[in-house]
Amino acid sequence: MSNVPEQFTGQAAMNEADGKAYKTQPWSYTPKKWSEDDIDIKVECSGVCGSCLHTISNGWPSPTSYPCIVGHEIIGEVVRVGDNVKHLKLGQRVGVGAQAGSCLECDACKAGLQQHCSGKGGMVGSYQGKWEDGSVSQGGYADYTRVKGQLAVPIPEGLESEPTAPLLCAGVTVYAPLKRHGCGPGKKVGIVGIGGLGHLALQIASAMGAETYALSHSTSKIDDAEKLGVKRDNFIVAKDVKATVEKWSNTFDIILITAPSDNLPLDSLYFKLMAHLGSIILCALPETKLPAFYAHALVGKSLTLAGSLIGGTSEIAELFDLAAKHDIKAWTEARPMSQTTQTLRDMDAGKARYRYVLSNKKQ
Ligand SMILES: [Zn+2]
Ligand SMILES: [Zn+2]
Numbered sequence: 001m002s003n004v005p006e007q008f009t010g011q012a013a014m015n016e017a018d019g020k021a022y023k024t025q026p027w028s029y030t031p032k033k034w035s036e037d038d039i040d041i042k043v044e045c046s047g048v049c050g051s052c053l054h055t056i057s058n059g060w061p062s063p064t065s066y067p068c069i070v071g072h073e074i075i076g077e078v079v080r081v082g083d084n085v086k087h088l089k090l091g092q093r094v095g096v097g098a099q100a101g102s103c104l105e106c107d108a109c110k111a112g113l114q115q116h117c118s119g120k121g122g123m124v125g126s127y128q129g130k131w132e133d134g135s136v137s138q139g140g141y142a143d144y145t146r147v148k149g150q151l152a153v154p155i156p157e158g159l160e161s162e163p164t165a166p167l168l169c170a171g172v173t174v175y176a177p178l179k180r181h182g183c184g185p186g187k188k189v190g191i192v193g194i195g196g197l198g199h200l201a202l203q204i205a206s207a208m209g210a211e212t213y214a215l216s217h218s219t220s221k222i223d224d225a226e227k228l229g230v231k232r233d234n235f236i237v238a239k240d241v242k243a244t245v246e247k248w249s250n251t252f253d254i255i256l257i258t259a260p261s262d263n264l265p266l267d268s269l270y271f272k273l274m275a276h277l278g279s280i281i282l283c284a285l286p287e288t289k290l291p292a293f294y295a296h297a298l299v300g301k302s303l304t305l306a307g308s309l310i311g312g313t314s315e316i317a318e319l320f321d322l323a324a325k326h327d328i329k330a331w332t333e334a335r336p337m338s339q340t341t342q343t344l345r346d347m348d349a350g351k352a353r354y355r356y357v358l359s360n361k362k363q
Contacts, residue, residue, distance in 0.1 A: 004040045004080050006030065010069035010142025011340035011358075019056045019064060022344035027067050029138055031146040032131040036082035037104065039149040041094060045334065045359040046140030047073030047165040048347050050196065050260075050284070051098070055128055056344065064128060071140030071358065072098045072126035073168040075161045078152070085149030093155045095320075097168035098310045100126040100137050100147035112314025114151060124148075141340050141358050153316045156324045166200065166330035166355040167319055172311030173283050174201035174256060175319045178208060181254050181279040181306065185209035190236070190252045190273065193259025194221045194228075197284060199354040200330060201256055202228040204319070207326035213252070224353075241265060245272045253278045260284040266305075271297035279304040330355045336362040 012027035013019035032038075052070035054060055074096040078088050088094060102109050103119020117123045124131060126147070127139030138145070155164060167175075174197050183189055189210040191201045198214070205212045206229035213234040214225040222235045238244045249272050257264065257280070264270070270280055271294060280303060298305055311319070322328060334357045335343050343356045 004144060008138070008142055008144040008146070010138060011337055012067040012069045012138075013056045014067045016058050016064070016066060019058055019066060019068060022053070022056060022341055022348060024141070024340045024344070027069070029067070031144070032135045032137070033133040034082070034146070036084045037148050037150070038082045038146055039078050039085055039088060039152060040080035040144055040146050041074065041076040041096065041152070042079045042144055043074055043076040043140055043142055043360055044161050045075055045165050045357045045361065046071035047169065047330070047332070048343055048352070048356040048358060049073060049169050051169070052139070053344060053348055065136050068128065069138040069142055070127050071142070072096070073165040073170070073357075074126065074140035074145060075155060075165045075168070076145070079144070082149055088149055088152060088154065093161070094152040095155050095164070095168045095316065096126060096140070096145070096147050096152050097172060097316055098126055099123045099151055099312070100129060100145070101131065101151060102148065104148065104150050108312075109150070111312070112317070113312035115310050115312050141337055143360065151313060153313050153320065156320050158324050159320060162332050162334050162357045162359065163329035164320070164323065165357050166196065166332065167323060167328070168316060169310060170196045170355065171200045171204065171323075171328075171330070172316050172319050173197060173308070174258060175204050175322070176311035176315045177281045177283055177306065177308035178205055178254065178256060179315070179318075180308070181281060181304070183208045183210045183254055187211065187253040188213065188251055188275070190215050190255040192255060192257045192270075194225060194354070195259060196352065196355050197258035199224070199228055200328070201258055202230055203326070203328045204322065207322055207328055215255075238269065241269050245269065248273050250275050255280045257282050258284055267294045267297055271301070271303065274301055274303055276301045277303070279306055281306045281308055283308045332357045334359045334362055
């Protein structure tokens with residue numbers, strides 16, 4: 001017999017008005033019907049991601065279903081293991097990112113890239129996803145969560161939970177495309193935006209051996225960037241587009257855009273900063289349409305304009321190894337789960353430096 005309760009309790013927005021105000025309250029729900037592919041996790045902590053804000057405030061094109069518990073940078077202890085889950089055992093510390101389920105059988109799933117699952121039902125998000133029994137998945141601002149075991153990644157011993165939790169979404173979201181586009185020694189990599197994603201991208205690109213640059217609106221984060229591994233000469237204030245282009249044109253092999261903006265200066269700025277054959281990567285979604293397609297600039301320098309969606313378990317496991325080796329840590333402030341409402345509001349107000357983590361260990 002397991003000691004896992006029949007109902008799980010989390011911090012939920014109960015309706016759209018509460019969600020828009022980021023107001024949460026304790027709410028208990030019955031988890032999806034148990035299958036032998038599942039595990040139950042006693043949640044230790046869960047990072048606060050931009051997607052959590054969008055979802056809880058009904059900011060995506062597909063409407064949020066309430067009550068809604070968000071949180072998809074989840075770390076906790078395995079407290080129940082299905083018979084078909086062979087790589088995990090009771091008591092093990094694991095992490096779950098933005099995906100809690102998938103078909104487990106298609107080529108993407110077999111490669112550990114479940115975010116691209118093409119099987120029946122596709123990827124099940126860690127919150128607001130649809131399980132095979134028709135229930136809606138609920139996220140990590142809770143005491144427990146139930147996920148497919150294959151979607152949980154063991155956490156290496158040396159990594160502390162709180163600064164590691166944000167690697168599960170923010171970290172892998174930037175790691176996966178950096179790796180795919182050849183980030184490494186001899187490459188010049190510009191990171192646009194120093195926030196939840198960007199502060200991890202700077203550490204990760206440096207750890208991968210690239211010459212790393214930060215592109216920001218102002219000098220306000222230059223000291224932080226230096227602590228994140230960026231030389232002061234590589235901190236670029238891109239506010240004056242003309243001056244920036246004059247100094248840095250044809251420089252970058254990769255520009256990773258982590259700050260979603262409705263007016264990305266692709267044509268006026270980023271295309272010009274790219275070296276030929278370079279890749280410009282969008283890994284965060286603006287709330288409105290992307291700018292028009294700039295064929296001339298892309299063709300002229302043989303550039304790649306690429307997108308990237310989070311990362312799968314194989315990429316998360318690689319990132320954990322890199323983090324253990326290079327001491328990559330999210331800069332986090334941990335707060336008790338009972339402060340979810342205030343924390344979401346502070347995140348929305350841009351106060352995070354650079355990630356909040358909600359923890360069941362804090363009172
Ligand atoms: Zn996220
Ligand atoms: Zn699949």
